[in-house]
Amino acid sequence: MRKRPGRRLPAICLFSAVLLLAAVCFSVWRSYHSLTVTTYRFPTDKAEGPVRLAVMSDLHEHVFGQDNAPLVEAVAEQRPDLILLCGDMLNAYSASSQNSTELVGALSKIAPVYYAWGNHELDYLAAGTSPLEEELVSAGATVLDRAWSDLDIHGTPLRLGGLY
Incomplete structure (x- = not known):
């Protein structure tokens, strides 16, 4: 056949x-x-010395290991001057902000934490689930919502703003 x-x-x-x-x-x-760490370098004549930023976004409540310990350790290893959380750290439908506030609390022991809203934070706030801004501030973050902070990092002036 x-x-x-x-x-x-x-x-x-x-x-x-x-x-x-x-x-x-x-x-x-x-x-x-x-968990991936990517390093970018931006040479400039305007800085007195290096300014190290740890930038994270879009975790959507994802937790790396027990209490985000691997994530917090990876950030600490970078020795940042500032930690920037650029939105969508939780989901619009999250039951609470616990994961985000616990992460902010751990990160704020490493360096100052600045938090800007993403669309999921705006939807979470609109749902009235919890007073997110108050919770983040209590955890150690500065929330930048259509606002800015003027900072000095090792003699380098820096204006940091948050705007969805």
């Missing part, structure tokens, strides 16, 4: 599609569960 060559092609295509889908799913899972 002779095999028909036309039957192998659909099976190969199906196997390839399943393999591709598995690779995409693994990549998404890995990006959601792995």
